[in-house]
Amino acid sequence: MLALRSVMITTALATLIGCQQPAPALVGCELAVTPIHSIQGSDTSSPLLEQQVTVRGIVTASWQADEQLSGFYLHSLAQDSDDNPLTSEGLFVRTDENFPLLTAGQVIAIRGSVNELQQVTSLTDPTLLQYCGEQPLPKPQPLQLPVASLAVFESLENMPVQFDQTLVVTGHFPLARYGQFQLAVGQQYTATQLSPPGAAAHAANQQALLGRIVVDDNRAEKPTQIIYPSPQLSASNSLRSGDSVRGLLGMISEFNGNYQLQPLQQPTFINTNPRPPAPPQPAEQTLRVAAFNVLNYFNGEGAEKQFPTGRGAKTAADFARQEAKIVAALAALQADVIGLMEIENDGYQSHSAIVQLTNALRQYSGEDWQFINAAQELDNGRLGGDSITNGLLYRGDRVRPHSAAITSRQAPFGSRSRPPLVQQFYTLQNDQLFAVAVNHFKSKGSCPRDNNRANADQADGQGCWNPIRVESSQRLVELMQSAPLDKLEHTIVLGDFNAYAMEDPIAVLKQNGFHNLIEQFEPLGYSYVFNGFAGSLDHILVSTALRDRVINQRHWSINADEPTALQYDMHRINPNWVDASPYRASDHDPVYLDVQF
Secondary structure (H helix, E strand, O other): OHHHHOOOOOOOHHHHHHOOOOOOOOOOOOOOOOOHHHHHOOOOOOOOOOOEEEEEEEEEEEEOOOOOOOEEEEEOOHHHOOOOOOOOOEEEEEOOOOOOOOOOOEEEEEEEEEEEEOOEEEEEEEEEEEEEEEOOOOOOEEOOOOOOOHHHHHHOEOOEEEOOOOEEEEEOOOHHHHOOEEEEOOOOEOHHHHOOOOHHHHHHHHHHHHHEEEEOOOOOOOOOOOOOOOOOOEOOEOOOOOOEEEOOEEEEEEEOOEEEEEEOOOOEEEOOOOOOOOOOOOOOOEEEEEEEEEEEEOOOEOOOOEOOOOOOOOOHHHHHHHHHHHHHHHHHOOOOEEEEEEEEOOOOOOOOHHHHHHHHHHHHHOOOEEEOOOHHHOEOOEOOOOOEEEEEEEEOOOEEEEEEEEOOOOOOEOOOEEEEEEEEEEEOOOOOEEEEEEEEOOOOOOOOOOOOOOOOOOOOOOOOOHHHHHHHHHHHHHHHOOOOHHHOOOEEEEEEOOOOOOOHHHHHHHHOOEEOOHHHHOOOOOOEEEOOEEEOOEEEEEEHHHHOOEEEEEEOOOOOOOOHHHOHHHHHOOHHHOOOOOOOOOOOOOEEEEEEO
């Protein structure tokens, strides 16, 4: 049966599975039954919950092994159907190891208890009453995205459907745990990436759910091999957001509140979003400034570098793989100044994370990488009170620091958002002065328990803690306008603001003289994919004096489009998923700009 985990059920499987059980007796199944459509009803859950029923129908697909779905799908016979488009004629039957193995095309009668399993109307604890011969499988129902309402999916629950569309991969966060990925008509953006926040943005995010479906792999969770894309996922055979899929045929199901497809055949994958090469070398007389969230780069506890740590890698071997990917990505950016987020907040001693990362990058690239030491701003050896902090790397052969680093302890910095790290630099080519501010604002997660609080989700598309992020933007503006930065024309603010491009915190910066030129150079660019929605949480904005000097600004799409299964820590599940390339070095894409001085 293990081979069937990657072989999709068709009528041909009758021969494959049928040899494992006695030939069915040819009886008529003439007994009193409850029609499947009556069990399904026209609502999202069955009107007959926990009742014992007798049903009959055609087996349309069978994945009965424990490492599969532990069940099979049953479809109404023609004489039992009601021709009501609002009620499904399909049922999922949960089985155990004692239930006979069934074959697509068999007609059976069974008795069991009606339940909702992960929102799927199902029959549990079934007893096989009769084999009743075989019949041709029902024709799949045509289905097209977007649907008019989620009720369309519900009306087809547990029934075979077929898509004639070519669809686009929009997300794959569940791929590593459940073998699932998300499809839609095209790339889906979180509404506040493209439109102002408000009720309309919230409604747009909800409306987008009508245009997507999840594709499962018909297996139990935590697979050690992933069959997407064909023949299987690996470090060199990725399934990227933006890739295309066609040939979808399968059973409509539901899991974790999302409608999904249990495929009856392997879909066709088209690499329409290939991995991008490294950014081209910066032009003459320019500096490249980049922002990179390094995904909890923790190099071990204390001088002994013991693992596991509070965040990041759990073992020294995992950390070595993480570091290799991050260093490869940082070097390939060919930047002169890099702002870092999510680096371990353990000071600037020889064993510290930023020291180790700088040394590794210098050795790997052969370039004079240095780090900004903000020791004079430390509280008990840490820049801020969080376990992660902001860092700043620079090439000593391209720029030199001017005066000490600057930060702010004014709330919400330190209590919610991480303290900013600001450093002034001189360009070595012509001695021009500029400043870079590295930021990491409060995330949208861990929402307040009291939904009436201002920082709770206001259903405007901005998620939780938006007032905190707005206040962080305001305090950042005040910092950049205070001495000694107030007399400096050339300033750059960058980082993980945890706010999409049209949200309030970014608007505050734009209203106070900072410009987000990604809108000009890459208007549909994004740095992050969450729940299948793309958007930029990571930004670089420049002061008015630099606006006309920026000649390029881009995301390097090496992380957000790649599955989490290819991340460094998944090596323990499948070594073929992880290599030392920059791809999936983090969960955020780096963003960079080239500016003339």
